[in-house]
Amino acid sequence: DYYASRGLGDVYKRQVFTVCNLAYIGKALTLADSLFTATGNKLNIFIIDRKNEEVTNKKEITNICKITWIEDCAVPDFKRLSFKYDVIELTTSLKPFIAKKLLNEAQKVIFFDPDVMVFNSLSGILSELDSHSVLLTPHYFVPKTDTEINDMQLMRFGFHNLGFFAVNNNEESQKFLDWWWNRCSAECFIDAQYGIFTDQKWLDVATGFFSFIHTSFNAGFNVAYWNLDQRNISKKDDTFYVNSDSPLVFFHFSSFNFQNPEEVSYRYYSLGNNSKEILGLLGKKYYDCLKQYNLMFSDVKYSFDYMSDGKTYVNPVLRRAYASIIDEFTPSANPFDMNGDVARFARKNHLFGKKNEKYKALGYRELKDSSTRRKINIVFCFLRFLLRIMGPNNFMNLSRLFVYLSSYQRVGNLWKK
Secondary structure, eight states: OTTGGGTOOGGGOEEEEEEEOGGGHHHHHHHHHHHHHHHOOOEEEEEOSSOOHHHHTOHHHHTTEEEEEGGGSOOTTHHHHHHHSOHHHHHHHTHHHHHHHHTTSOSEEEEEOTTEEEOSOSHHHHHHHTSOSEEEOBSOSSOOSSSSSOHHHHHHHOSBOTTEEEEESSHHHHHHHHHHHHHHHHOOOEEGGGTEETTTTHHHHHHHHOTTEEEOOOTTSSEEGGGGGGOOEEEETTEEEETTTEEOOEEEOTTBOSSSGGGOBSSOOOOTTOOHHHHHHHHHHHHHHHHHHTTSSTTOOOGGGBOTTSOSBOOHHHHHHHHHTGGGSOTTSOTTOTTSHHHHHHHHTTOSOSSOOOOOOOOTGGGGSHHHHHHHHHHHHHHHHHHHHHOHHHHHHHHHHHHHHHOGGGOGGGSOO
């Protein structure tokens, strides 16, 4: 133990945590397993879902982690937050609130995304926290302009990757967490066209306000597919190293390729000077641990995706519409109530889907699908027709209007009340 070896006692004890819904518990337990193996620390898993006692009854879970249900955390206006935010937005928004809660019982608090695996001691992180109040890591170290993962994406999603952060318990970090929680509770949407991407983009602003925030360029922290072209991984005996001499502390298995684990991620990325064989060992190590836990609750529906009847789906448009006029609803009212004001508002504006189908976001992978391409080409034909009728100046203004309307939570006058 880092602190015990220095005779510093319990006053310097640390807490490590992650956040996830029940469907992601397998990944969180894989993180817990790796953390316990590497450091002896139990992981605090905060489950952003309604209580399911089956989870806490499993011994293989409680031996390596501590489970806390978000409903037991006294989050202010939690019902409103869980209705206006989708699962990604909600889990990320709560990170500063939970970090501050843990600082009530710890000197240092470390956060990892659930899809992280710890490979080595956290002593490097703890050492940097000795002289810094807040610790962050960048997506990558050297500017990139001519690759698919480049500086333009950092403009959309943020310079720092918030799959990791750490805080020291002092007045500075408390002030920072209060500010961050204030911003996340109000604006933690996936809304890149407005310069907001969950909790992450706020940290680009924070570094201008809080000079004590430290960006660590330790090559062994937060290694992921998006920075492998700048980090060369090697293996000596049973230890992985980054750029020859930095021990690999933790790897962020974002977009992990379950079908081909040795490829690490299903997204496109540059290998750089990395060996496919070494990366394959990393991917296999993660997969072998993950498969022990991944099927545990993978088929459980996210409980805050449904109204009180357990069947009616809360779709993204309804969430944004609710957020746009949230102050017009009674604060103490339950927005999930099928007989409440929010449900009546949804019916009046046809915001409940007819088939009650779950929303699936389309991304770059779907663009390769021929049927999707045909649909997009139809939209392009329609837009060309509009351009011809309206002329370029009006078309430009219409395009800007589309951007504005895409953020429904800012357009309260769009809805019948």
